[in-house]
Amino acid sequence: MTRQYFGTDGIRGTVGQAPITPDFMLRLGHAVGRVLRRSGSRPTVLIGKDTRISGYMIESSLEAGLASAGVDTLLTGPLPTPGVAYLTRALRLDLGVVISASHNAYPDNGVKFFSAKGEKLSDDWELAVEAALAEPPQWVDSATLGKARRLDDARGRYIEFCKSTVDKHMSLRGLKIVVDAAHGAAYHVAPDVFHELGAEVVAIGCQPDGLNINAGFGATAPQALVAAVAEHGADYGVALDGDADRLQLVDRSGRLFNGDELLYAMVLDRLAQGQVISGAVGTLMTNMAVELALKARGIELVRAKVGDRYVLEELASRNWLLGGEGSGHLLALDKHSTGDGIVSALQVLQATQRAQASLTDLLADVTLFPQTLLNVRLPSLADLKTWQHNTQLAAATREVEAELAGLGRVLIRASGTEPVLRVMVEARDAAQGRRLAEHLVAAALAG
Numbered sequence: 001m002t003r004q005y006f007g008t009d010g011i012r013g014t015v016g017q018a019p020i021t022p023d024f025m026l027r028l029g030h031a032v033g034r035v036l037r038r039s040g041s042r043p044t045v046l047i048g049k050d051t052r053i054s055g056y057m058i059e060s061s062l063e064a065g066l067a068s069a070g071v072d073t074l075l076t077g078p079l080p081t082p083g084v085a086y087l088t089r090a091l092r093l094d095l096g097v098v099i100s101a102s103h104n105a106y107p108d109n110g111v112k113f114f115s116a117k118g119e120k121l122s123d124d125w126e127l128a129v130e131a132a133l134a135e136p137p138q139w140v141d142s143a144t145l146g147k148a149r150r151l152d153d154a155r156g157r158y159i160e161f162c163k164s165t166v167d168k169h170m171s172l173r174g175l176k177i178v179v180d181a182a183h184g185a186a187y188h189v190a191p192d193v194f195h196e197l198g199a200e201v202v203a204i205g206c207q208p209d210g211l212n213i214n215a216g217f218g219a220t221a222p223q224a225l226v227a228a229v230a231e232h233g234a235d236y237g238v239a240l241d242g243d244a245d246r247l248q249l250v251d252r253s254g255r256l257f258n259g260d261e262l263l264y265a266m267v268l269d270r271l272a273q274g275q276v277i278s279g280a281v282g283t284l285m286t287n288m289a290v291e292l293a294l295k296a297r298g299i300e301l302v303r304a305k306v307g308d309r310y311v312l313e314e315l316a317s318r319n320w321l322l323g324g325e326g327s328g329h330l331l332a333l334d335k336h337s338t339g340d341g342i343v344s345a346l347q348v349l350q351a352t353q354r355a356q357a358s359l360t361d362l363l364a365d366v367t368l369f370p371q372t373l374l375n376v377r378l379p380s381l382a383d384l385k386t387w388q389h390n391t392q393l394a395a396a397t398r399e400v401e402a403e404l405a406g407l408g409r410v411l412i413r414a415s416g417t418e419p420v421l422r423v424m425v426e427a428r429d430a431a432q433g434r435r436l437a438e439h440l441v442a443a444a445l446a447g
Contacts, residue, residue, distance in 0.1 A: 029065020052209030080244030129155025182218020281323030
């Protein structure tokens with residue numbers, strides 16, 4: 001069965017357009033409830049959300065649908081996605097539900113789910129929910145209807161969890177840190193975490209109004225963070241996205257560190273503590289400079305498909321702990337079951353504290369290779385499906401790889417939504433990378 005509604009990270013779309021409508025969310029809640037009830041017990045589900053105005057509508061619709069299937073709900077109000085995952089596990093609940101469209105603007109919203117272990121759910125579970133959506137509803141009787149109540153201490157519980165992920169003696173005292181929550185779910189959490197660990201905190205992007213999530217602030221718009229760090233003479237700046245599972249970090253010089261670099265810093269810290277690190281997981285887009293730096297330390301980098309879900313799957317299959325994406329989704333599975341922007345920031349800051357070095361010094365072995373990414377628009381989707389049979393492109397790719405001689409990388413992949421071929425060349429020299437990418441584009445069009 002092909003999934004109709006679920007994508008790589010739950011169900012997402014524009015509010016008011018299918019499937020992000022109240023009637024669908026009512027049906028979705030009912031279908032999820034029916035799937036949960038198959039275990040025979042009376043399930044309890046945790047529902048959290050970010051700060052979008054549409055969260056109220058979706059929350060009430062899901063709650064009603066779950067209640068109609070005989071499922072109880074706990075409501076947290078605005079809470080980061082990883083906070084919902086943590087509380088679902090800590091409270092021994094049956095399912096966690098997050099209402100969020102992550103880094104998207106406020107007109108979008110979505111729903112994603114976590115298992116009782118605080119982990120992303122399997123494709124089989126999602127298919128079971130989609131099958132239940134296609135069936136007629138089966139309302140429970142009045143005596144069996146679910147109940148809902150507010151979990152008033154969700155924020156405090158999650159703050160304490162974040163603090164528990166670093167060494168008990170670790171202090172941020174003496175550091176000034178700008179914290180940018182993107183007017184999103186961490187607005188009332190992230191500043192307190194860093195403050196309670198001793199830092200002087202300057203909070204920006206922490207005044208949500210339902211319409212300003214990710215608007216000019218946060219991990220997808222780090223210019224505000226860079227400016228605030230300079231204005232306040234801060235040591236570091238931490239930017240999260242709307243649901244706080246993504247991280248960008250800035251130092252006092254205004255240098256912005258991406259997820260690839262932060263992953264390397266986390267690996268270095270574990271090695272310095274004497275831990276055995278068999279390998280780390282990146283994605284097809286992870287910068288080759290990080291791969292070479294890890295290799296020099298005897299650490300294998302395995303590349304998963306783009307998406308934190310695929311990084312997590314690869315880590316689980318290898319029983320490894322550390323992985324991430326350049327976009328700032330980072331995973332430390334001995335600290336949390338899912339990506340967590342606040343926890344990841346604490347791991348990186350702890351690494352600098354332990355090494356008594358700046359982040360720039362820690363990353364002295366890594367100079368990111370410039371990446372040239374060009375899009376090749378083909379006549380039709382049919383042409384896109386046959387690009388791997390383009391003999392001229394294949395020959396050009398061999399020429400480019402021979403010139404790079406292992407000190408650069410070629411990645412050619414098809415868009416999933418339009419007749420576009422994405423050509424990426426990574427090389428130490430930006431001009432060389434641009435020249436080689438244009439050579440590949442010419443071969444793609446000629447073939």
